[in-house]
Amino acid sequence: MKYQPHLPEQDNEQNINVSHDQPLKTLFTLLSGVLAIIGVGYGLLGVCVDFAVDHLPDEVETLIARQFSLSDPLSNVVQDEFSAYLQTMLRELQQCAGVGYPLQLTLADVDQINAFAIPGGQIVVFTGLIDQLESENGLAFVLAHEISHFQNRDHLRSMGRGVVIMGLSALITGADSVITKLILPTITLGEMRFSQSRELAADRRALAILNCRYGHVGGGTEFFSGLLSHADNAAGSVWGHYFDSHPKAMARVERIQQQGDEAGFRVGAVTRLMAR
Amino acid sequence: MVELLIFLVLISVGYFFGQRSEAKHFRSIRARELELMGLITHNGKHPLGVDQLGTVTESRLVYGSVVISVDYFKGVVAGLRMLVGGNLGTYETLVDRARREAVLRLKESCTDAAQIINLRIETSAISKGNQNQVGSVEVLAYATAIYTQ
Amino acid sequence: MFITNTEEIAGKKISVCHGVVSGSTVRAKHAGRDIMAGLKNIMGGELTAYTELLTESRDQAIQRMEDQAQQMGANAIVNVRFSTSSVTAGASEIYVYGTAVTVE
Numbered sequence: 111m112k113y114q115p116h117l118p119e120q121d122n123e124q125n126i127n128v129s130h131d132q133p134l135k136t137l138f139t140l141l142s143g144v145l146a147i148i149g150v151g152y153g154l155l156g157v158c159v160d161f162a163v164d165h166l167p168d169e170v171e172t173l174i175a176r177q178f179s180l181s182d183p184l185s186n187v188v189q190d191e192f193s194a195y196l197q198t199m200l201r202e203l204q205q206c207a208g209v210g211y212p213l214q215l216t217l218a219d220v221d222q223i224n225a226f227a228i229p230g231g232q233i234v235v236f237t238g239l240i241d242q243l244e245s246e247n248g249l250a251f252v253l254a255h256e257i258s259h260f261q262n263r264d265h266l267r268s269m270g271r272g273v274v275i276m277g278l279s280a281l282i283t284g285a286d287s288v289i290t291k292l293i294l295p296t297i298t299l300g301e302m303r304f305s306q307s308r309e310l311a312a313d314r315r316a317l318a319i320l321n322c323r324y325g326h327v328g329g330g331t332e333f334f335s336g337l338l339s340h341a342d343n344a345a346g347s348v349w350g351h352y353f354d355s356h357p358k359a360m361a362r363v364e365r366i367q368q369q370g371d372e373a374g375f376r377v378g379a380v381t382r383l384m385a386r
Numbered sequence: 387m388v389e390l391l392i393f394l395v396l397i398s399v400g401y402f403f404g405q406r407s408e409a410k411h412f413r414s415i416r417a418r419e420l421e422l423m424g425l426i427t428h429n430g431k432h433p434l435g436v437d438q439l440g441t442v443t444e445s446r447l448v449y450g451s452v453v454i455s456v457d458y459f460k461g462v463v464a465g466l467r468m469l470v471g472g473n474l475g476t477y478e479t480l481v482d483r484a485r486r487e488a489v490l491r492l493k494e495s496c497t498d499a500a501q502i503i504n505l506r507i508e509t510s511a512i513s514k515g516n517q518n519q520v521g522s523v524e525v526l527a528y529a530t531a532i533y534t535q
Numbered sequence: 536m537f538i539t540n541t542e543e544i545a546g547k548k549i550s551v552c553h554g555v556v557s558g559s560t561v562r563a564k565h566a567g568r569d570i571m572a573g574l575k576n577i578m579g580g581e582l583t584a585y586t587e588l589l590t591e592s593r594d595q596a597i598q599r600m601e602d603q604a605q606q607m608g609a610n611a612i613v614n615v616r617f618s619t620s621s622v623t624a625g626a627s628e629i630y631v632y633g634t635a636v637t638v639e
Contacts, residue, residue, distance in 0.1 A: 111435045113426050115554040116607035116635075117419050118486070123606055126599045127482045127559045129475035133463055134401070136475065140466035427554055428634040429614045430542050434552050468625055471565035473595075478561050481628065485557065505555055509620040509630060 151278070159270035163263045168210060171263065186219040188237065193217040195384050196235065199246070200253055206322035207257045207315075215253075223336075227256040227265065242336045245380035247320065247329025254316035254323075261315065264308045313362070314369050326378030327370045331363045396458045404457030408479060415486050422493045426501040433501050433532055440500075444533040448502070450492030454484045455522040481509060481523055488525040499531035536601050537611035537638065544611055547638040553607040557632035558600030561623075562592045569625050585627075592629040593617075600631050609635035 119125050193215070200215045213231045220236040227233050233256045243249050259265065320327050370377070426434060433439055456464075460476035467474050485507055496502065508526045537544050564572075568584035575582050604612050615633035 111549060112551045113434060113554070114551050114607075115423050115426075117416070117423060118603060119416055120606075125482065126602045126606070127557065128478040129473045131475050133405070133459070133476055137459070137463050137466070140463070140470060144466055144469060426552075428552055429555055429616065429632065430634055432542065464623065464626075468563040468569075468623075469566045471563055471568070474561040474563055474623075474626055477623065477626070477628070478559065481559055481561065481630070485559070485630070489555075505632075506616065507557075507630065507632060508618060509628070511620060511623070 155270075155274050159267055159274070163266045163270060166263070166266070171211075171266065188217045188219050192240075192384060196249075196253075199250060200233070200257075203250060203254050203257055203319055203323055206319045207254065207261060209257060209261055213257065213260065225252050225256060227259050231260060233257075239333070240383075243332060243383055245329040245332055246383045247324060247327075247380045248332030248336075249383060250323060251316055251320055251330040252333050254319035255312050257319065258312040258315035259308070262308065262311060264312070267308070310365065313366055314373075317366065317370050317373060317375060321373070321375045324378070324381070325376070327375040328378040329380035330370065331366050332380075334363045334366070397462055400458030400460070400462075404459050408483065411483055411487070415483065415490065418490050418494075419486070422490065422497070425493055425497065425499065427489075427493065427505060427529070428501075428503060429505040429529075431504055433503055439532075440534045442500075442532055442534055446496070446531050446533070447528060448492055448496045448499075448531045449526065449528045450488045450490065450495060451524065451526040452484055452487045452491060453522050453524045454480060454487070456480060481525070484523045484525040485509070485527070488527040492527045492529060496531040498533070500534040501532045502529045503532060505529040536604065537613075538597070538601070538615055538633070539611075539613050540615045540633075542614060544613060544638055547611070549611075549613070549636045550639050551609075551637040553604070553609045553635040553637070555632055556600050556603040556607065556609070556612060556635040557630065558596040558598065558603065559628070559630045560592045560595045560599070561626055561628045562588060562595070563626040564588050588627050589629075592627045593631070596629040596631045600633065604635040607635050609637050611636050611638045 118127070124130060196215050196217060200213060204213055211231060213233060216232060216234045217240075218234055218236050221238045222236050223238045223242055225233065225235045225239050233253065235252075239252070240249065317327050317330060320330055428434065433442075456477070460480065463476045464474045467476075488507065489505070492505075493502065506528055508528075510524050510526075511521065537547070543549065564584050564587075568588075572582045572584050600612065600615075604610075612633040612635050615631060618630045618632075620628055620630075
């Protein structure tokens with residue numbers, strides 16, 4: 111018996127045991143395909159979620175909201191005369207907005223310029239933001255803006271989509287899989303665009319609330335005009351998303367003024383903010 | 387945004403280093419296979435040409451094993467491919483490399499043997515990364531080396 | 536091409552030995568089939584999607600081994616062994632190897 115060996119890739123033969131596709135090309139084809147499917151699915155989900163949110167009874171909303179609380183409780187909550195004054199302000203604005211369920215305001219001693227709303231009716235304001243403002247009207251606008259988000263159920267909307275798509279991806283590929291991790295940033299990007307149109311709607315509503323409370327909309331743009339000079343220090347902060355997802359300050363000031371004019375709101379003298 | 391950036395960095399690092407080391411490994415495998423081509427290797431129980439073999443002085447169990455890790459890029463491409471179905475090309479090159487390397491190491495451990503018979507190859511994934519991801523592939527090749535005078 | 540898992544091919548004489556040939560594949564089914572298989576796990580029964588996957592992988596691996604033997608100019612493969620491992624969950628990995636020979 112003879113022994114006549116032959117190697118797997120001898121004489122420039124192709125390696126039979128592997129698929130000969132270009133890995134980079136495969137990556138791009140698959141990635142664009144998967145992202146396209148996710149995009150279409152996300153759009154469809156959005157429509158479904160919007161429909162569900164619009165038809166949700168108030169009781170169910172309160173029930174859902176109760177499931178959420180700050181996962182990381184704020185450590186430097188301020189409770190003094192000033193925060194009581196903010197609470198009163200919130201009550202008055204809430205009455206104007208006609209929000210039925212209780213809202214809570216938390217003042218946190220943090221230097222960053224930010225305010226945000228947490229599902230469940232909680233509004234958190236950082237002292238950094240208070241220090242930026244001179245008039246009560248400016249602050250009232252920010253609070254009215256967050257109230258409008260609650261009224262439009264924007265939190266439920268964005269949460270609904272995010273939860274559903276993450277759930278689907280985790281079901282198909284596993285919670286820790288590369289795909290789920292890949293989808294995560296895509297969703298956040300999508301949500302930012304999503305929330306920008308909701309931001310403008312919230313601004314419009316906030317103006318109406320402001321007009322109801324003070325009889326004019328003077329000072330409404332104060333916060334965002336102030337931002338223009340502080341945009342730099344905010345960009346890298348933890349709460350930087352507040353600025354990313356909110357339309358650029360300059361354009362926003364113009365939009366708010368335009369919205370005010372369209373609605374025929376008067377611009378009057380501002381009330382000074384209580385000293386802290 | 388940060389996650390996306392980390393992902394892009396990891397995938398390009400994985401692609402650059404992974405593809406480079408894979409090409410290098412394949413070059414080395416081909417060169418060494420050519421070098422050890424003359425060493426009779428098969429997976430039958432009996433040596434070839436028993437009549438011309440001469441006096442057998444020793445038969446010994448020999449092994450070769452290797453553990454090769456997946457890179458981030460391969461993992462992502464395979465993860466996407468698993469959604470669509472079909473051949474996971476990036477893992478195929480991985481196991482191909484591992485098996486050929488294991489057999490080569492086996493041969494290198496007994497270059498002066500007359501024949502290598504009863505070759506067996508086992509594969510296992512020793513460390514699975516998180517959930518579905520491949521961590522690394524382990525291949526063990528074992529055989530009997532026959533030495534003659 | 537004769538493919539056997541015995542040392543010899545009955546009734547034939549092996550004239551040339553070409554060394555070890557192998558075929559390997561790593562294949563997966565699309566995610567929809569994975570989900571269906573997951574549901575089937577609740578009720579029990581044959582997971583047709585995975586049986587199909589295994590058959591496809593095995594056929595492809597054997598085909599690759601045959602192609603390799605053909606490249607060598609062999610006309611038979613003896614002593615064929617299968618080795619399977621789960622390289623990754625949801626994908627099937629099959630390795631088949633044998634000795635390529637020429638029979639008269």
